[in-house]
Amino acid sequence: MKKLLILAYDFPPYVSVGGLRPYNWYRYLKEYGIEPIVVTRQWSNTHKSALDYIARGHSDQTITEVSEYGTVLYAPYTPTLSNRLLYRHGNNKYSYLRKSLTATHDFKQFLWISGAKREIYETAKKYLQKNPVDMIIATGDPFVLFLYAKKLGKEFHTPWIADYRDPWSQDKRVQANILFHNWNKMLEKKIVSTSVGITTVSGIMKYKLQEYFPQKNIYIIPNGYDPEAVSTVSKIPQSTDKLTISFVGTIYEWHPWRSFLKEFSDFIEQGEERDIQLNLYGINIETEIRKTIDELPEKSRNAIQICPKLSNMELLSRLARENVMLLFNDYSILGTKIFDYLGTRRKILLCYANDEDALRLKEAHYTIDEVDGMSKQLQVDLIRETNAGVIAENVTHLKQLLDELHQEFREKGKIECASTGVENYSRKIQVKKLADIVQSL
Template identity: 45%
Template sequence: MKKILILAYDFPPYISVGGLRPYGWYKNLSEFGIYPIVVTRQWENKKGNKLDYILPSKSDYKIIDHNKEGTIIKAPFKPNISNKLLLKYGEKRFKFIRKLISAYYEFIQYIFIIGPKAQIYKEANNFLKEEQVDVIIATGDPFVLFSYANKLSKKHNIPWIADYRDPWSQDIPIQKYKLYQKWCSFFEKKIIPQAKTITTVSEFLKIKIMELTKINNAYIIYNGYDEDLVKMTSHLSQNKDKMSVAYMGTIYDWYPINNFFMVVLKFIEEYEPNNFEINFYGINKEVELKELINTRYKKLEGFINIYPKMQNSELLKKIATDNLFLLFNNYSFLGTKIFDYVALKRKILFCYTDDFESKRLKKQHYLIEELGSEFQHLQEDMLKSTNSAIIIKDELHLNDVLKELYKEFSKKRTISCDAVNTEMYSRKIQTQELAKIILNIV
């Protein structure tokens, strides 16, 4: 059996969609003749919020777990001074100092093995001194893992694969910091051509990466869904008491959430339903959302529930009882939640394809250079091919759709969804595709 060393910073039990991708590999690769060894960090998950990312580990030593699927090496984690200040004094104090310290590590980590993530490299290197593997794969972000994989590749003469979950120097948030963007671009162009190949999550990202780094070969491995977790929800029925709409995960600045609430408010004022609700799960803007509701949409308070982050197994069980899923337009990006949505076979409300407010927000916040029009509706294409969604043009269309769906629910106590062709997006199938790439390399 071939062996692969996987560098993955985000990994369960840390609650992050970024950790689900390498976990799917770890869980399934052995079925296809490859033994995975994951090098990650120790996670505590004490806070249930973003502070979990910087909490120190309980142990100062590595922890190794051997399971039937493979091996997990968990490196100890020590927060830097910026992290310690944040943990001790909160977000409002020492902002400038914390930013300076964080910036220092973000820049210097590509030159020296230093900073909060350096222990990943050290534990991987120690392992390779004693054991042989056939290939290394690093999944980013954090993209310093690509630098680590490249160094390990040269030191131990092992081919490596760069796996992009998101763009590196071309990512939207990084465009605001021109110096850092140029810094990352320099190292991306330097490091990535030394990889044996790259994998990424969509055709759009594949082309953007190839254009920047001038590499000739790249493969698409979709994020996919966990078929075992989906099977665990198969016995769960839709909510029959209330027509419930679910949304999970990140709310980006270009999402027309205000517009969506405005339409929902009109619907509620017209129908005065006592059996309607919207459930938000593990969102990143809980404070902002509550403030928006409190100041502008007070009438929605009794119709909206906000739940904290939870493990993916719990989350899927929760949303499987909802009747509808809400998905905002990410244009050139597929995202992750879309795969869980289509797998659970609940009707998806896809907002929007041609809405004035959405276009305004996109122009203001969606800071990435897009390709041709065929790459600007990847979600819509997938939703149409799986027959999973109602493709909503604008707010007027959404208003009509909510009325029709509410009539359907009032009559049937359920919302129909006749999704097809979803199986190809399972993580097992996607891992099988990755295994083919790996075996072709070694």
């Protein structure tokens, strides 16, 4: 059985969509003849918020866990000074100092093995000194893991794969500063050119990467849903008390969340009593959203609940009880949450396909350079392909859809979802693709 060393920064018990991709490699690779060894950092998941990302590890020694699926090595973690200041004083103090420290750290970590992520490299190196593997894969970001994979591959004569969940130097936020962009572009080409192959999550990512690496084999391995977790919660019935609409995870600057909250509030305040609730799970800009909610009328405020971050299993159990899943348009990005929505077989409500204000937000804040001739509505395409939900064209259409969903719930006590072909988006199927790549390289 071939052995694959996986360098992954995000990994359970830390709750993040980025951690689900390497976790499912770990969970299913053995079924396809690959033994996984994951090297990650120590996570506590005690705060159930963004603080978990910057909290200190719970041991100065590597913690090793061996299971029927493979091995996980949890490296010690000491936060950077910037993160220690953030942890102690919050987001509003020492902002300029923290940004300066972070920029210095991000620059230095590529010049020599240093900084908060260094222990992942050291732990992997110690393991490889006694335990040879057949291949290494590093999933980014953080993209310094690609540097670690390159160095380890060279020292131990082991080929490595670069897995892109997001763009590196082609990210618009990186491109905004010409010096920072050129520095990252140089690093990216120098490091990734030494890999034996590249994997990524979508067609547009593959297209962009081929501009930099035209001679490389680039494979698309989409994200998906956890089939075991979904099977476990599949028997949980929908809520019958009130119509529940739920959103999960990160809200980006191009997401029209203010528009949705306004229309949701107007729907509640106008006309008859509305038995409806909006649940927001594990969102990233809680303070800003709470401020907006506090300005709404009382009935609307009482109909919106912000929930803490939950483990993937806890989250899916909650989502199985919900009636409708809210999704904001990410245009050329499929993202991850849509797959969990598909797996739970609850109707998806996407906002918006063609709303003027939403498109202005996209113009101002969207971080992906889109490609002529490639779809700019990937989520819309997938929802239509699977018949998994409804697409609000704009604010006016959202008003109509909220009314239709509310009426259906009152008549049937649930919201029906007649999705088809969802099983094709199981993470287990996507892991087989990775196993085939490892076996062939």
